[in-house]
Each structure stands twice: as C-alpha cells, then as structure tokens.
Amino acid sequence: MADNEPTADPVDEAFAAYLRSCDAGEVTSREDFLKQFPEVAGQLKQLMEAADLLGQVTMASGLSSHRQQVQNGADTVAITSAVGEQSDVDPAITLPMANRSKNDPGPTLPFDLGDYELQEVLGKGGMGIVYLANQKQLNRMVAVKMIRGGMLADESDVRRFYTEAQAVARLNHPGIVPVYQFGQRAGHHFFSMAYIRGSDLQRKIYAETLQPKQAARYVRDVARAIDHAHHKGVLHRDLKPANVLIDEYDEVHVTDFGLAKHMDADSSVTGTGAALGTPHYMAPEQAGGLSDRANRQSDVYAMGAILFACLTGRPPIVGDTVMQTLLDVVHNPAPPVRHFRPDVPVDIETIVAKCLEKSPQKRYESAAKLADDLDAFLEDRPIKARPRSLPVKVWHWLEGVPLVAAVMGRRMVSSSTSHRRFQAVMLLLLLLTPFVAVGLSVLWHQYKESMPSIVRIAGGLDDGVYNSVSATIAERLEQKHGVSASVAASNGSLENRSRLLSGEVHLAPMQASAISGxxxxxxxxxxxxxxxxxxxxxxxxxxxxxxxxxxxxxxxxxxxxxxxxxxxxxxxxxxxxxxxxxxxxxxxxxxxxxxxxxxxxxxxxxxxxxxxxxxxxxxxxxxxxxxxxxxxxxxxxxxxxxxxxxxxxxxxxxxxxxxxxxxxxxxxxxxxxxxxxxxxxxxxxxxxxxxxxxxxxxxxxxxxxxxxxxxxxxxxxxxxxx
The missing domain is CATH 3.40.190.10 (Periplasmic binding protein-like II)
Known part of the structure; x- marks a missing residue:
C-alpha cells in the first residue's frame, strides 16, 4: 500500500461485509457475525440496529403517506432533481448495470424493480441517479434513487447511500422530502422518496431575478427545515439551490442528504482531509478538508450562500477551477451583495454577510436564529445582526490585494480584477512617489513663498510709533503690490510676539527682548x-x-x-x-x-x-x-x-x-x-x-x-x- 493511500475505515468494511452477507443469505446469526469483528463490534451493532429501525420507519411512512394521499385525493408532489442535475438523456437510457459488453445496452426504461416500475430519469449526479417510478402496490408516483455504480459500487458508496436514507428517515418535517423505503433489488441499492412536482431553486435563479423578500422567504423555510434536522442530530453538509425543491404551491422541500452527518455519532463516511459538498456553497472549514469538523454553522454558511445566489444570480465565490474555488472559499472574503445588486436592502445584505463569515463563531449560532432574523426582515422589524463597520469592510477588502496579503503572511490563490488594478496603482504610485514628493514639495514651497492676498500686521498702543510704522508699511504694500493689508492694535512687544506665533499676523514690530526661539x-x-x-x-x-x-x-x-x-x-x-x-x-x-x-x-x-x-x-x-x-x-x-x-x-x-x-x-x-x-x-x-x-x-x-x-x-x- 502506498504511503499516501487512505486507510479504509474498519467499521465501514465490517458493515459493508454484513450487507453483502445479508444479500447472499449467508448470515445465520447476528451475534456470530459480530464475533468476527471484536474491535468494532459495538459500533457495528449500532449500525445494524439503525438499519432495522430504518426498515420499520420506511414501511410505516409508506403506508402513512398512502393514507394521506387518499384523503387528499391527489398524489404527493414530486422531486425534480435529487442530485441537482437535469438529464437530457435518451428515454431508452440503460440502468447503471455492470459486466455488460459494448454491444449490450443492458436493461432499458421502463424497468421493473420489484414493486417499482422505473419510467424516466429525473436527474443524475456523481454518485446517484434519480428515477420517476410508479410504486405498484400503492399505485403512486415516487422518486427512486439508486447508486450510479450499480453492483460495482464500493463500500464507501454503499455506506454514503445508506447514510442518506438513514439521515432522512429520522426526520419528519414538511420542509424535508421524506424517505419511504430502503432496500436492494437485483444487486442495486435504492431508496424511494416523495415525488415533488415543481422545480428547484437553482432553476428559479436561472429563470428570473428573485425579489429580496421572496428570496428571504425561501431561505427562511429552508432554515426552519434544517433547524429541525439539527435538533434531530443531522447535518446536511451539501445545501445548495439545486437541493431546495419548490413545489407547485411555492413551498420549499430540502432534499439530497447524501453528505449528511449524525452529530451524535461518527456516521460520516469521510474524515479529515476530505472536502465534501459543492465548492460554491460549502463552508470554509469544509473547503479546507475539515469536513469532520462541520457543525451547525457550516449549514448556516451554505444557507447564506444560497441567499446570496437568490439575490444576485451567482454564488458568492466563483473561481476559474474547482481547486481555485475551494481555496478562495477558505481564504478570500465573500463580496457584499450590494456590489452586484445595489437595490438590495442593507438588512438582507447584513444577514448574508453574517452567514458568510469565515469564522463559524461569527455566524448565526443556529439555523433558527437565521430564520428569526429573516422573519424580522420579512415583517419589516429590526434585525439582530449588525453590519460590519466601514474600517472592517475596508480592511477585509484590502486583504484581497495580493501585495497586502503577502505582507500580512496571508495565503492567496487568486484575486479579483479590482484588487489587481488597485495593486497596480499602488505599485505605480510607489514608483512615482519620489517624483510626486519632489513635485509636491516644489509646489508647496512656491505656495508658501508666494505673496498672500491678505496681509495682517501687528501695531502697538494708540498714537504710538509701532502703530505709525505698521500703518505706513500696510499702505505701501497695498499701493505697490495690490494686496489687502490691515493693522491690529496691541499692548506692545509681548502681545505682538504671541500674535505672530499663533499665526494671527504676518509681521510685527517688537523690541529685541521679545524675539527669541x-x-x-x-x-x-x-x-x-x-x-x-x-x-x-x-x-x-x-x-x-x-x-x-x-x-x-x-x-x-x-x-x-x-x-x-x-x-x-x-x-x-x-x-x-x-x-x-x-x-x-x-x-x-x-x-x-x-x-x-x-x-x-x-x-x-x-x-x-x-x-x-x-x-x-x-x-x-x-x-x-x-x-x-x-x-x-x-x-x-x-x-x-x-x-x-x-x-x-x-x-x-x-x-x-x-x-x-x-x-x-x-x-x-x-x-x-x-x-x-x-x-x-x-x-x-x-x-x-x-x-x-x-x-x-x-x-x-x-x-x-x-x-x-x-x-x-x-x-x-x-x-x-x-
């Protein structure tokens, strides 16, 4: 094994072996199987019990959902794309099967998967494919998600697939797409969930510019749903507009918990060093390969990024490559919303900025707090978040200048055009500074040495010699040089000295003893x-x-x-x-x-x-x-x-x-x-x-x-x- 090859998780390996044994009918006793893995027997037993619970929950939810549909007289609305990518493949698309020759297209749609008849592809992603299917027994349309690797899916794919089903099965919220059933048919792991008729938030963002209050309502409802998940111990970790479904009644439903993590147990299939999520919407701690440290504030960051996209039509941070985007998410601050859309209210920009703070401690402490502030905005009440001060904004912007970042010892991978232009101007000014300094010095010297338009001269006591001398000088200056000259009476030398030092007068007669310094x-x-x-x-x-x-x-x-x-x-x-x-x-x-x-x-x-x-x-x-x-x-x-x-x-x-x-x-x-x-x-x-x-x-x-x-x-x- 190479030094840099990641070590497989023994719990993952043991649970995958258990699933394979169950599929082959080789498990005679759960206790006997646990004895084969004494080091991880405790964790493995928890997973087995959770799988049993999942089976019970999915069967119950399927019957309950069927009864509700009968009462409502309509099918449940359906998912548009659980993986966030619309398919334009041929209707005769093959299923993700393995071991087929080039001339063998494999099974085609429609395809019989036990109780489900897969009819068309709703969407596909890197890991899974979602099909629109008819659940025969209950005669309802559902969405069926299958592992894209089919029978060749490795243990980590199976574990991740199972984690998603398990995470959603423990949730019960109208803003979260429910899972009905989890299982394996013909070598394929799958689970079925409600079919949401409508669109997703990503398509809405592409189609139109959302109004601030409409965007705030969508993200507020997402925050309420995610807050429910957090209270159930589940982190989503892959929130993005494509995973927010909008039904025909304009209500939101959160889906795709494929990267979910249970906060009360290490159920994640990833560890330190893996960056999980969609780069444009993942929190800095995730983008930096610290997905195991993801917490509630990580989902809050993603919701702030979604709100940013709803308001501007683009994610907050966009790089030329995936790697550059990840590094920018980690190191570079997000631009203000009003930079792209000046008509956005300051309060909603402040809410977004608080969500997108680099430090998790500076973000909203919970999704509920975010939802509360969005409610305040929707109801025209004062929000609790406070905007960053102007000096902080200026400093954060300056940190994006490569030269400043280098001086501060801050890592920078890319910079915006405005930052590069600012740096070019800085360097040009730096080169021109000696010439500018000399020029300014010459101009200042000329200004200081030029004749003032108004000349003030101190005098002395009434009818005194000082007054007479000063008045004659003022008169001659006016006649010869066209300036306005005036004389200010005083008590004598010491007062004249004081007036000279304070700049009240330009000239003053005084005795020798008063001239010092x-x-x-x-x-x-x-x-x-x-x-x-x-x-x-x-x-x-x-x-x-x-x-x-x-x-x-x-x-x-x-x-x-x-x-x-x-x-x-x-x-x-x-x-x-x-x-x-x-x-x-x-x-x-x-x-x-x-x-x-x-x-x-x-x-x-x-x-x-x-x-x-x-x-x-x-x-x-x-x-x-x-x-x-x-x-x-x-x-x-x-x-x-x-x-x-x-x-x-x-x-x-x-x-x-x-x-x-x-x-x-x-x-x-x-x-x-x-x-x-x-x-x-x-x-x-x-x-x-x-x-x-x-x-x-x-x-x-x-x-x-x-x-x-x-x-x-x-x-x-x-x-x-x-």
Whole structure:
C-alpha cells in the first residue's frame, strides 16, 4: 500500500461485509457475525440496529403517506432533481448495470424493480441517479434513487447511500422530502422518496431575478427545515439551490442528504482531509478538508450562500477551477451583495454577510436564529445582526490585494480584477512617489513663498510709533503690490510676539527682548528705543534713593516699554516694595494727579517726551551704571540722550546717561519670502518711514541677527553693491 493511500475505515468494511452477507443469505446469526469483528463490534451493532429501525420507519411512512394521499385525493408532489442535475438523456437510457459488453445496452426504461416500475430519469449526479417510478402496490408516483455504480459500487458508496436514507428517515418535517423505503433489488441499492412536482431553486435563479423578500422567504423555510434536522442530530453538509425543491404551491422541500452527518455519532463516511459538498456553497472549514469538523454553522454558511445566489444570480465565490474555488472559499472574503445588486436592502445584505463569515463563531449560532432574523426582515422589524463597520469592510477588502496579503503572511490563490488594478496603482504610485514628493514639495514651497492676498500686521498702543510704522508699511504694500493689508492694535512687544506665533499676523514690530526661539526671526532693525526716566520738577527727586515711596508710572504688561523698565529696575534693585508701579495711559501724565516718576522706553526725539518736558514740568533724570545694566541684560545697550535729540530743551552738555534697546520688524520663519522682500523694499524707499529709521546700509552690517532667509538675501545684495 502506498504511503499516501487512505486507510479504509474498519467499521465501514465490517458493515459493508454484513450487507453483502445479508444479500447472499449467508448470515445465520447476528451475534456470530459480530464475533468476527471484536474491535468494532459495538459500533457495528449500532449500525445494524439503525438499519432495522430504518426498515420499520420506511414501511410505516409508506403506508402513512398512502393514507394521506387518499384523503387528499391527489398524489404527493414530486422531486425534480435529487442530485441537482437535469438529464437530457435518451428515454431508452440503460440502468447503471455492470459486466455488460459494448454491444449490450443492458436493461432499458421502463424497468421493473420489484414493486417499482422505473419510467424516466429525473436527474443524475456523481454518485446517484434519480428515477420517476410508479410504486405498484400503492399505485403512486415516487422518486427512486439508486447508486450510479450499480453492483460495482464500493463500500464507501454503499455506506454514503445508506447514510442518506438513514439521515432522512429520522426526520419528519414538511420542509424535508421524506424517505419511504430502503432496500436492494437485483444487486442495486435504492431508496424511494416523495415525488415533488415543481422545480428547484437553482432553476428559479436561472429563470428570473428573485425579489429580496421572496428570496428571504425561501431561505427562511429552508432554515426552519434544517433547524429541525439539527435538533434531530443531522447535518446536511451539501445545501445548495439545486437541493431546495419548490413545489407547485411555492413551498420549499430540502432534499439530497447524501453528505449528511449524525452529530451524535461518527456516521460520516469521510474524515479529515476530505472536502465534501459543492465548492460554491460549502463552508470554509469544509473547503479546507475539515469536513469532520462541520457543525451547525457550516449549514448556516451554505444557507447564506444560497441567499446570496437568490439575490444576485451567482454564488458568492466563483473561481476559474474547482481547486481555485475551494481555496478562495477558505481564504478570500465573500463580496457584499450590494456590489452586484445595489437595490438590495442593507438588512438582507447584513444577514448574508453574517452567514458568510469565515469564522463559524461569527455566524448565526443556529439555523433558527437565521430564520428569526429573516422573519424580522420579512415583517419589516429590526434585525439582530449588525453590519460590519466601514474600517472592517475596508480592511477585509484590502486583504484581497495580493501585495497586502503577502505582507500580512496571508495565503492567496487568486484575486479579483479590482484588487489587481488597485495593486497596480499602488505599485505605480510607489514608483512615482519620489517624483510626486519632489513635485509636491516644489509646489508647496512656491505656495508658501508666494505673496498672500491678505496681509495682517501687528501695531502697538494708540498714537504710538509701532502703530505709525505698521500703518505706513500696510499702505505701501497695498499701493505697490495690490494686496489687502490691515493693522491690529496691541499692548506692545509681548502681545505682538504671541500674535505672530499663533499665526494671527504676518509681521510685527517688537523690541529685541521679545524675539527669541526658533519660530521667530528678524526682517529688519527699525530704530533704537531709549529708556526715559522722567521725574516732576517739584518732586525733589535728585538720586535713585529718592525714588523710595514714590509711585512710578510704567507701560502696560506685555509692552516693550514695561519689559525694558523692569530690566533696568532689576539691575538698580528698585523693587515694587520700594517704588510701586502704576500702569496708566501716557496721556494721563499730563494731569496733576499723575505720579511723580514715569519710565518710558521710546525712540529718540519722541513728541510725547518733548511735550511732557516743555509743557508739564517733567525733566529727564540720568540712569546710573548703564554699562553694568547692559552687561546684565544683553538686549540693552548704554546710550546717551544728547542735546540735539530734543532741540529747544535744556539738557546737560554731556547728555543724559541711559540705556536703550532696538525695535525690530519680526516675522515667523515660515513667512512668505515674497512678502518679506516686498516689505523690505517698501521699508527703505523714500520718503523715510519714520524718524530714526536705521538705514539699509547699517542694517546690512548688523552682526548676529537671526534674519529671515529672504531678508538675508536682501541685505547681502546691499553689502556687495559698491
């Protein structure tokens, strides 16, 4: 025996030997026969007893059926094709006999088979042939199924044939074709069953497109019948449209239990490694050669496939070959019903999808649950099954792409045209990705570097220099470049910094201390701002020690002036406890209720400072140790307020010592280069933007500035110009 040749089941061999001995009249005692097979005597005895029971059941059912027909006044309706294949053979077809010569056609129809007269072939399949026959004793038309191999049928064929009869004999449901009698005549095993007049579901699917509720009703009735079989311990394992008969009253009858399996005993003629059933309708566990693991959910899968075929006119999974179909059933998900028929309701598609889940645990747990959901659909009630989420659907579809399946380590035998096209597009995009990335980068860079149609610039306090500078820049941009520019007032440098970082504005003037971090950069230095320490003439304040107890007017929190003031006071150790700060508008310094001291950081020659000194009796007080303060705070520098800075005001010839800082025009590092360049051009064109504006030449010589890239190019041109 070859290594790969399957070992025969000893129970099958023993039972087949028993049947042959009974046919030959060689069995004298059942007990004596059992002694010949001590290893399998228990299982063999069960089969013998089941055969005895079958004989009793078939005789009783035949008489009962005859009485019912007499009462109804008509024959029982009949089977159209128990094996799912319509015959178009010649009426003189021969019976499946053996040992005949080429010139001997053998017996022809009609043929006398004891109590049955076989009249015509109803259908045939790989294992059996079904004949329309007249049962003489009861004078009724029945369907007779015979083993196609005739007397040469092997033990497995006999066992399978017997299993079908035995399985159906234990069932009693109006949706299942009943078996009348089982026996052997002239060397032929046969059994007779009710003859169903009508058609089968496969022919209906070929003939017309079934409406969703009609299809749901058919499969619901099949599910009720199969649920009865399951409760009797019988699995069908070969459900398909051809095995669902539709009688002349449009009622369904399930037939062909040739692959049935008893769940309470190993009555199956197959084992692990055999794929039993019709490939298009068998469950994945059957298609994968695990027919011994078939369970109720396997029949549920088949009913879902039948419902799919009823709705779309085709099975859910179709391969080019039988082997490819089997592998696709095991590995590939079934397509959605609405892919082939968009008008199908979502609920019925959801029911089909739940039946066709690859994992048995995800399907309906019983045929009854499936029937209940179909009832809910038919009655327009909510179904219990829930549709798969969109991400799950997308993922299941992507699993069908060969490249994705390979990456996931998932076996794939075939793929659909859409999956192959998707993969081709993926690979093409993968090859084009570097070029696309470069192209997109160029486009994005051009977009980011182009001039925005709307430009927003931050200003400062009302009537302040920042507001004036920003307004002039906005006006010139509108005139020269046709953009819409606006200025937003603020409290000063720190607020402008915040607005720049948040993207509220494109440009903003601010003091040097506010420009920090990698997100901000300098467009250009604007002018120097000087810390003016002002005291009232009548306040009798001569030195810093005299400031103790006096209120000091300072700029608002967030302003550059306040920031510079606090740096100076920190170095001079003038804490709020020594001299409390008071925030007020600079115009209020003109009133008699104003504090005796004010600190204002503003550009040289400020009209505000001139007005306070001339008209309101304020005077400038020097700030001691400006070099020390500048060393402690690098954004400050020692400076002197000279006589020429405020013409007409009496100042010491040596000037007034103080510290100052620089006001810059700042932007984000990602600000459009075109906008920065245009701003710089307007900044240095005549007339001069503001008093004290740092010339372009000096700005180009400035060292250590974190300039915007466009500003750096702009000033480099200035440096190379003779």
């Amino acid at each position: 990698s997100d901000l950069c300098v467009v250009a230095p604007l002018f120097f701002e000087v810390v003016h320490l002002l005291v009232r003439e009548d306040a009798n304040i001569q030195t810093l020690s005299d400031l103790k107890g006096h209120r000091i007017a300072v700029g608002p929190i967030g302003s550059g002036s306040r920031e510079a003031t606090e740096m100076v006071f920190e170095s001079l150790e003038i804490t709020p406890d020594v001299a409390p700060r008071e925030v007020m508008a600079w115009k209020e310094l003109e009133s008699d209720a104003a504090p005796d001291v004010a600190v204002i950081c503003v550009g040289m020659g400020s009209p505000l400072i001139s007005k306070l000194i001339r008209n309101h009796h304020w005077e400038l007080m020097p700030i001691p140790n400006p070099i020390k303060i500048a060393l402690q705070h690098p954004t400050l520098r020692p400076m002197t307020i000279d006589v020429g800075d405020y013409p007409g005001i009496e100042l010491p010839e040596a000037g007034v010592a103080t510290v100052g800082t620089t006001a810059f025009l700042a932007a984000r590092t990602d600000t459009s280069s075109e906008l920065v360049t245009a701003t710089l051009q307007t900044l240095y064109e005549p007339p001069q933007l503001c008093a004290g504006l740092i010339p372009r030449k000096h700005a180009a010589e400035w060292q250590g500035l974190a300039l915007h890239r466009a500003a750096r190019r702009f000033f480099e041109v200035q440096e190379t110009t003779p």
